[in-house]
Amino acid sequence: MxxxxxxxxxxxxxxxxxxxRILELAASLDRTERAGQDFQEDPxxxxxxQAVELLLGAGTDRTERLQLLFSRPYQQKxxxxxxx
Amino acid sequence: xxxxxxxxxxxxxxTDDYETLAKMGxxxxxxxxxxxxxxxxxxxGFRDYFEQLTSFEAKRAASYGIQHFTWLCIxxxxxxxxxxxxxxxxxIPEFLDRAGVLGIGEIGLNKNTxxxxxxxxxxxxxxxxxxxxxxxxxxxxxxxxxxxxxILDMLxxxxxxxxxxxxxxxxxxxxxxxxxxxxxxxxMTLYPVSKCTPERAVxxxxxxxxxxxxxxxxxxxxxxxxxAVPDFILEMRSRGxxxxxxxxxxxxxxxxxxxxxxNFTFEAPEWAEAEVRHP
Numbered sequence: 001m002x003x004x005x006x007x008x009x010x011x012x013x014x015x016x017x018x019x020x021r022i023l024e025l026a027a028s029l030d031r032t033e034r035a036g037q038d039f040q041e042d043p044x045x046x047x048x049x050q051a052v053e054l055l056l057g058a059g060t061d062r063t064e065r066l067q068l069l070f071s072r073p074y075q076q077k078x079x080x081x082x083x084x
Numbered sequence: 085x086x087x088x089x090x091x092x093x094x095x096x097x098x099t100d101d102y103e104t105l106a107k108m109g110x111x112x113x114x115x116x117x118x119x120x121x122x123x124x125x126x127x128x129g130f131r132d133y134f135e136q137l138t139s140f141e142a143k144r145a146a147s148y149g150i151q152h153f154t155w156l157c158i159x160x161x162x163x164x165x166x167x168x169x170x171x172x173x174x175x176i177p178e179f180l181d182r183a184g185v186l187g188i189g190e191i192g193l194n195k196n197t198x199x200x201x202x203x204x205x206x207x208x209x210x211x212x213x214x215x216x217x218x219x220x221x222x223x224x225x226x227x228x229x230x231x232x233x234x235i236l237d238m239l240x241x242x243x244x245x246x247x248x249x250x251x252x253x254x255x256x257x258x259x260x261x262x263x264x265x266x267x268x269x270x271x272m273t274l275y276p277v278s279k280c281t282p283e284r285a286v287x288x289x290x291x292x293x294x295x296x297x298x299x300x301x302x303x304x305x306x307x308x309x310x311x312a313v314p315d316f317i318l319e320m321r322s323r324g325x326x327x328x329x330x331x332x333x334x335x336x337x338x339x340x341x342x343x344x345x346x347n348f349t350f351e352a353p354e355w356a357e358a359e360v361r362h363p
Contacts, residue, residue, distance in 0.1 A: 067258035071229035
């Protein structure tokens with residue numbers, strides 16, 4: 001089976017589940033907005049917006065990049081900073 | 085398909101769960117010491133817990149034909165209390181020769197604090213001095229990446245430790261590569277909401293290969309699914325992976341990793357040996 005055929009078959013399997021998950025996300029965003037405008041200053045709202053933008057990009061490492069977006073940064077010299 | 089759940093907290097589960105696990109093909113479990121849902125007030129509380137893990141729980145599992153193994157430590161959350169942690173660490177050697185004790189675990193970080201790191205290093209020192217295997221908890225959510233990198237810094241900074249005898253658990257897409265490339269074993273935890281799903285776990289097997297990868301349910305007192313490993317098996321099958329490839333992850337890899345412990349007295353059921361010989 002060619003790569004094109006395989007990816008087309010995969011899309012057959014994944015299209016409805018992905019559509020359902022995107023609708024769930026859209027409904028969650030709508031629900032939050034209906035509840036008022038207070039959330040817009042919350043940094044978590046900004047993170048969610050960045051996450052959605054990240055999904056629109058190309059590549060095969062979206063999951064890893066999303067995980068890093070939601071992560072605290074790692075400082076390589078943490079042991080020196082703590083004198084450990 | 086017969087399998088081993090390498091990380092599950094059966095003290096928090098019912099006997100019905102043991103029965104279900106047995107019916108679904110689980111032949112052995114490994115149970116790391118963990119946070120009980122509240123901070124214990126004294127080292128005596130840990131002594132009682134270690135007693136439960138090393139005696140009663142093994143009998144409870146055996147009555148369903150499941151072999152029970154365990155790991156001992158003070159968990160990362162309670163490690164914030166340094167004096168209590170040192171009392172518990174001093175007590176652990178009393179239990180290390182008991183049947184089924186595989187090593188020190190699940191040690192690690194929770195909020196990535198200085199106290200947690202101090203106690204993590206003291207656990208590593210105990211493991212090195214007693215030649216024990218190590219099972220490691222990595223933090224949740226936004227703390228995972230930072231905490232995992234800090235843990236790897238501490239592990240690779242101790243030349244006494246054999247990386248092939250250390251399992252770093254709860255890896256996800258942003259941490260699995262760091263763990264495997266440094267030569268450690270990596271565990272993927274299947275949870276209903278946080279951590280990893282069966283689909284994402286199979287993605288990681290496809291991306292990194294089955295070597296040194298384990299999959300577990302980490303079933304406990306919170307939202308978790310003790311039968312998550314069979315869900316992983318089903319997902320592997322639905323993508324067309326061979327029975328041998330599935331068996332490597334859910335049975336052969338845990339046996340290979342745990343066999344490095346002197347107390348891993350696992351008796352492979354006759355049928356499981358036959359499956360391995362004649363895939």
